[in-house]
Amino acid sequence: MTEFDSTYQPVNQSTYQPFNQSTNQLINYTLHQADNTLILGHRNSEWTGHGPILEQDIAISNIALDLIGQSRNFYQYAAQLINESNPNSSPNGGGREGAVGTASEDSLAYLRDGWDFKNCLLVEQTNGDWAKTILRQFLFSNYQYLLYEALLKSEDQTIAAISEKSLKEVTYHLRWSSEWVIRLGDGTEESHRRMLLAIDDLWKFTGELFEPAEYEKQAAKAGIGTDISLLKSRWQQITDQVFEQATLPKPSLANEGWNRTKGKEGQHTEHLGYILAEMQFLQRAYPGCEW
């Protein structure tokens, strides 16, 4: 199929969102963006109260907040799209929580299972030590910066607007994490060693950032998304520059050598299950709870 297909498939009635095989690729595309930022935001928030020093505890918590805010924007849009295409949902979409067939940002974040999540594998990796966390942030923010920059030209107004907003915030994240990579790489013997271990851990997940899933290809074709494989060389260039200043060795290019992929298609590492168990426990144990 070469046409951008927007026909609707039945929705999972307990989670109000399409299965991975949904033919509505715009919904899948939006959920992928939202899942990326939610999972990374959640991971970063695990540092709150445990940061190495107070100012950096605050910094990573603020970054988490920015990311979760971006998720909200994408989830709200996804919910709107799902409700618009679902004949069972309430007339003005985004209806009351708990109404059958109505999706909301909350149901999408808290009631979907691991195989429905479309985040890339990099963001669900464990925090490890500070070196691993800031390296993960750098590798991802570098990608996010280039992605949002490209999405400014999206034919979809909402995606372009969310990208415009998010780009400003990601600029701060990229600068912060780049500086940390340099501080730790070109730091003490121990910090340098920990950075090397972090690179060993995370590099295999960078390839996935530039391998488009089916919905990304469809979105790019429709002028709504962008061809992420084209972002790779600029991403590599920036990574190389920062690694050089950090006296860190340049790993082999993303996509050469062995890479773990398929997070975007709902096949996750063991970590996502634990993340969701913690994050979704309250909403699943007490459905519809409010305070």
Place this chain on the structure above:
Amino acid sequence: MSEQAENIISNDLKKIWDILAEINDPEVPVLSVLDLGIIRDVECIPDTEEIRISITPTYSGCPAMDMIRMNIRMALLEHGYSHVSIQTVLSPAWTTDWMSEHGKEKLKAFGIAPPTAKQQVCDIRLFHQGEAIPCPQCNSYHTELISQFGSTACKALYRCLDCQEPFDYFKCH
């Protein structure tokens, strides 16, 4: 629309803008939502009682926005406007350029350094020494950045090397 109907609408609009001027940012209570520049539009829909308010968030994750939305709704309800719809507009993206000059003065009096007049978004140059930010307590320019991330999403943390006080800086955005 008759001239009379138009007059009624413009009176209502003025009243509503006045009501909005009283609604403050819950985190920085010296600033009203108008000072912040987050109210993008107010419309009285003709032939209905509906008031439509368009707001724009400062930062994506700003937790104050939900509270501000609620406060707007309640304030308008208190003044008899019960059919209010509040829309969030993401584009054009909010910028500190939309903060009123009066708002910036109030920030400084409150102890938060206001965003600098020369608009700077985050400078991507690593370890770059940005424009000096004056201390809101003693006005010295002998200040240093501790972290780009301060007590809230919109603020950075600085320290004054003269009076030794730390202070928040409202980041250019």
